[in-house]
Amino acid sequence: xxxxxxxxxxxxxxxxxxxxxxxxxxxxxxxxxxxxxxxxxxxxxxxxxxxxxxxxxxxxxxxxxxxxxxxxxxxxxxxxxxxxxxxxxxxxxxxxxxxxxxxxxxxxxxxxxxxxxxxxxxxxxxxxxxxxxxxxxxxxxxxxxxxxxxxxxxxxxxxxxxxxxxxxxxxxxxxxxxxxxxx
Amino acid sequence: xxxxxxxxxxxxxxxxxxxxxxxxxxxxxxxxxxxxxxxxxxxxxxxxxxxxxxxxxxxxxxxxxxxxxxxxxxxxxxxxxxxxxxxxxxxxxxxxxxxxxxxxxxxxxxxxxxxxxxxxxxxxxxxxxxxxxxxxxxxxxxx
Numbered sequence: 001x002x003x004x005x006x007x008x009x010x011x012x013x014x015x016x017x018x019x020x021x022x023x024x025x026x027x028x029x030x031x032x033x034x035x036x037x038x039x040x041x042x043x044x045x046x047x048x049x050x051x052x053x054x055x056x057x058x059x060x061x062x063x064x065x066x067x068x069x070x071x072x073x074x075x076x077x078x079x080x081x082x083x084x085x086x087x088x089x090x091x092x093x094x095x096x097x098x099x100x101x102x103x104x105x106x107x108x109x110x111x112x113x114x115x116x117x118x119x120x121x122x123x124x125x126x127x128x129x130x131x132x133x134x135x136x137x138x139x140x141x142x143x144x145x146x147x148x149x150x151x152x153x154x155x156x157x158x159x160x161x162x163x164x165x166x167x168x169x170x171x172x173x174x175x176x177x178x179x180x181x182x183x
Numbered sequence: 184x185x186x187x188x189x190x191x192x193x194x195x196x197x198x199x200x201x202x203x204x205x206x207x208x209x210x211x212x213x214x215x216x217x218x219x220x221x222x223x224x225x226x227x228x229x230x231x232x233x234x235x236x237x238x239x240x241x242x243x244x245x246x247x248x249x250x251x252x253x254x255x256x257x258x259x260x261x262x263x264x265x266x267x268x269x270x271x272x273x274x275x276x277x278x279x280x281x282x283x284x285x286x287x288x289x290x291x292x293x294x295x296x297x298x299x300x301x302x303x304x305x306x307x308x309x310x311x312x313x314x315x316x317x318x319x320x321x322x323x324x325x326x
Contacts, residue, residue, distance in 0.1 A: 024278045026316065027263035046266060047286065047320075049278060049313050064318055066248055066310035073214040080248070090243055090311045182279065 021054045021106065021181060023142045028177030030063055032150075034168040041075060041167065043068040050177040052142060054106040057098035059116055059144070061177060062091055083157050089124045096129075104135050111136050116146070122155040133175070146175040217308050217321040218288060220250050228255030228271045228283050235312045247311045252325055253283065254304045260295060267292045269305060269322065281315045285322040294324060 028048035034041040045068045050061035065086040070076040080086040096118015098104060104112040117130040133146030149170050152159065159167050224246065231253055235242040258272040258280065267287045272280035285307050287295050304326045307319035 022277075026278060026284065027261075027266070027268070046264070047284070047310070047313075047318050049315060051277065062313050064311045064313050067318055067320060069320075072210070073212050074210055076214070087244065087247065090247060091313065182277075 023052045023054065023106075023179035024182050025050050025177050025179045028061060028144075028175070028179075030061075030176075031174045032068075033172045033174070035172075036166055036168045038166040041070070043070045043076070043079065045069070048177060050144065050179055051182075052144065052179055054142070057101035058096075059098060059118070060093070060095045061175075062093045065090055065092060078163075083152075083159065084123055089122075091121075092123075093119075093121045094129075095119050098135075099130070104137075106135075106137055106142060109138050120150075122150065123157050125155045127154060141178060141180050143178045144175065146173075148173055215308075217250055217306070218323040222252040222306055223249040225252040225254075228253040229273060232271070232273050232282055232317060235317055239312055243311055246309050246317075249309055250306065251309050251319070252304055252306045253285075253319075254302065255283075256302050257300050258282070259300070260298070265289065265292075267295050269295065269303075276315055278315045283317045283319065285319040287322040287324075291322070291324055298324075 026049055027046060028050040029044065029046050030048050031042060031044045045063055047067045048061055048063050050059075052059045065084050066080060068076070068079065070079065096116050099115045099117050100113075104114055112135045114133050114135050115130060116133055117128070119126050120129045121127075129148075131146055131148040133144060136143040136145065149172055151170050152167075153169065231242075231246070231251070234245075253271070255271050257269045259270045261268040261270055261284075269285040269287060270280065271283040271285075273282040275281065285305050287305075303324065305319070305322050306325050307322035310318045310320055312318070
């Protein structure tokens with residue numbers, strides 16, 4: 001509930017910045033990859049909400065946990081019921097800011113290295129994170145790309161001993177959000 | 184001695200069968216077929232959206248992770264990568280229109296592209312509400 005309110009406030013704040021160019025998508029992609037001696041596991045979510053305010057560098061995204069799709073149905077069940085407890089914690093959010101906003105020209109086509117700092121909420125736990133990524137500006141659209149690691153224990157995600165060799169302690173998250181100007 | 188060998192072979196065969204059954208029907212069990220699965224709820228699209236807007240937590244617990252049949256008049260059909268998304272818009276917000284977004288099963292893509300934006304009934308797996316939209320996956324056309 002608290003994370004939802006925070007996200008709504010963040011979005012409302014974005015809305016109050018007059019004349020600012022905003023970019024949004026409702027079909028952003030977030031994937032995760034776990035590699036372990038026993039097996040590799042990956043899941044994809046293609047329904048991610050993301051919003052960027054180019055004038056302030058505010059950047060938010062929100063993910064519905066149940067929208068992650070796995071190759072194996074059993075993994076998807078365990079992910080939702082046992083690890084992420086998606087009935088209790090249905091969303092993950094990121095709310096942050098581009099810290100090197102001056103290095104990114106959203107009006108000019110190109111690839112720009114960026115650093116984003118903010119609060120990442122997973123499984124009801126919020127942590128401060130700073131990650132490097134890239135913004136690709138092309139013909140008025142902005143694509144945000146990032147790859148970073150998350151330690152499951154940091155977000156109180158417990159893996160049962162029986163499958164501890166099947167799931168990595170640190171998983172890799174890939175973000176790919178292609179945002180269009182908000183009209 | 185012969186009896187023990189027979190029992191041993193029998194146990195090994197039973198073990199192999201059990202391992203196969205677990206692998207085939209538990210570890211590798213197929214994803215639910217949301218097209219043929221009975222709907223847990225049948226509801227007007229507008230009413231479903233209103234329930235989420237008025238009490239998100241209660242609606243999420245009631246409808247999240249359920250197969251739902253919704254009826255309403257879509258406002259648009261969006262294409263993103265290989266996905267076709269039927270959009271029921273009820274409000275305007277920061278992300279543009281807000282309402283219900285149904286990502287269709289790929290097998291319905293051609294049929295959906297040709298559909299007029301008239302009253303229709305769709306079925307899908309509700310993954311929840313993301314502050315702007317109720318998200319449905321694995322959508323199929325009921326009528």
